[in-house]
Amino acid sequence: MLDGLTNAPASDLRIEPENVLDPRHFAAVRAQGPRLHALPLWCYSSPKFFQAEMERLFYPGWxxxxxxxxxxxxxxxxxxxxxxxxxxxxxxxxxxxxxxxxxxxxxxxxxxxxxxxxxxxxxxxxxxxxxxxxxxxxxxxxxxxxxxxxxxxxxxxxxxxxxxxxxxWGGFLFVKFRKGGESLQDFLGEVPARLASHRLEDMVCTKQLVFDMEANWKCFVENYSDGYHIPTVHKDSLARWKAKYTRQAPPPSGNYTIAFAEHDGSQLLLPFPDYVGFPPMPQIDKEWARGTFFTTIRPGMMMTMGNDGALAFRCEPIGPTKSRLTVSSLFPKSTVARNDFEEIAKNYYRRNDMVVREDVDISLKQAAGIASPFARMVTLQKLEKPLNQIANWVLDRVIGKDAA
Structure with a gap:
């Protein structure tokens, strides 16, 4: 039986092959054009592929x-x-x-x-x-x-x-478990300069949420970059934002992506009257003062940066089908010093309780569905293009850029 969308045996998409690093398994992912593909489903559960990710991606990387x-x-x-x-x-x-x-x-x-x-x-x-x-x-x-x-x-x-x-960088401590390779500065590329005026180093973490998930680490990382799910999963939360994505970093050859959504207010809140927030930070560059940055630093760091603070995500691999998500709420020290900080901050925290849990729940549902013998991965929709970019970034490091 063939899956006409991939021209490969349908069962091969779910069942781990003997040689998980054979480049031929990823021909559909590597192919570029109007119809793109994500990784084969066994890449979300295979112990061999997970170990290769750890050895070639996580241990030697930042x-x-x-x-x-x-x-x-x-x-x-x-x-x-x-x-x-x-x-x-x-x-x-x-x-x-x-x-x-x-x-x-x-x-x-x-x-x-x-x-x-x-x-x-x-x-x-x-x-x-x-x-x-x-x-x-x-x-x-x-x-x-x-x-x-x-x-x-x-x-x-x-x-x-x-x-x-x-x-x-920016108050965040990065580690790598193998010596050598590029410096953190080289790894981050343009990110520090692009986000400099937000002054992450002057912020402090005021609350953390931790989720131990029965899901491969890529499930949540991909979900963060997936624009296709927002009208469904976040129909009563993030989907209510009316934003214009007018500025976006060019497709990077490096380890990050940056997108900017232009709108009033901060997407660290929800656009409802009872979500009162803090004023914008006065030092932000004028061109970034009205809107929200969405940044991914691969493999497992994501940031939603409003004009009033930031939300940092860390998706940590634990096993082939296990990961730990840590979500940190960050605010400027001057904001935390306000007499009304604790009261107003509750609006940011309840937004996270809703939106982050929606993302966690859907990541768990996807992971559970992948385990089915009838699971299939089909062509990506245009708003899911970042999933193909993530897949190729992983493959560049796990099987090599020149592998064909």
Whole structure:
């Protein structure tokens, strides 16, 4: 049986092939023209394809992890598990924020939990002590069978905590799990310059929503860029906005997309009388003061940036059919200092409770449907073109740009 829309066996779209990295599986995705295609359905559930994404896309690439403000003072630390890897972010005695693998260099025990402030880290298993900069300070009674110390001044540097490469932009901390490759500045391309006047670095996170989803990470990322679903999924929320998409970044060869919707107000709210918000930030460039930016920094960071604040999304892969979505509400420090901040901010939060949950729910419904033996992926509609761009960006990194 053939699927006439793809000229490939219909079952092949759902069932994982033996060689998931064979470029021939993606011929329809690679083909460009008026009729475009997304990835085969098995790319949303295949353990082999997921592992290739982790090894070739996520581990060597830059991933938005947290806000630097999580550790504002020297000695502040915050632990988290990111993409199944236990990590510590800490502000050192030199005021620099670093990220370390949260695992003792001796026998691998987690050395810190939760958040707080400390002068050093002490492993709970054998009391190895590490500085805030990751250096091993002491390993008590760590002698070999001849009572000679295993750790000496000559080799002590070899036993420090493993530092994860990290850089920051706009108050966001990015990490990569493989050394080398392009800098964060090169990775972000034109994004910092285009969004500079919003001054993300001067904002703070006032609330987070976290969703553990039974869905591949691409489900939500694609949904954020899918304009076709808005009249249906958001018929009583975002669809009520009347916006003119007059400015959009040219199709990038890099790792991001930027679109600008021109309208009155802020899409961090809903266009209803009872959604009272904060005034626009005075420093925004005049051409961007009336409208909302929609930005995707691949693979898993998205931002909705109004003239009054920002909403940042992080979609984190957990497994082939599992992901974690973290949604952060950001406002300027001067706005948060207002006496009426908490009251007005409720309007932004209830907008998120509605709109984000609509997107999460539909992502879960799509993921559940993909599991069906009768699931099919057909030609994309014109407002779904970004899904093909996302697919090709993934394939460029997972199977190679020149693979044919």
């Amino acid at each position: 991933n938005m992890m947290e806000r630097v403000e999580r550790v504002p003072n020297k000695g502040d630390f915050h632990t988290l598990t990111f993409m199944n890897i236990p990590l510590i972010m800490v502000r050192g005695s030199d005021d620099k924020v670093r990220v370390f693998a949260n695992t003792c260099r001796h026998r691998g025990a987690v050395i810190a939990e939760g958040s707080g402030n400390c002068k050093n880290f002490r492993c709970p298993y054998h009391a190895w002590v590490y500085s805030l900069e990751g250096d091993l300070l002491g390993a008590q009674q760590y002698d070999d069978g001849e009572d000679k110390p295993i750790v000496t001044d000559a080799n002590k540097r070899e036993y420090g905590l493993i530092e994860i490469p990290s850089e920051s």
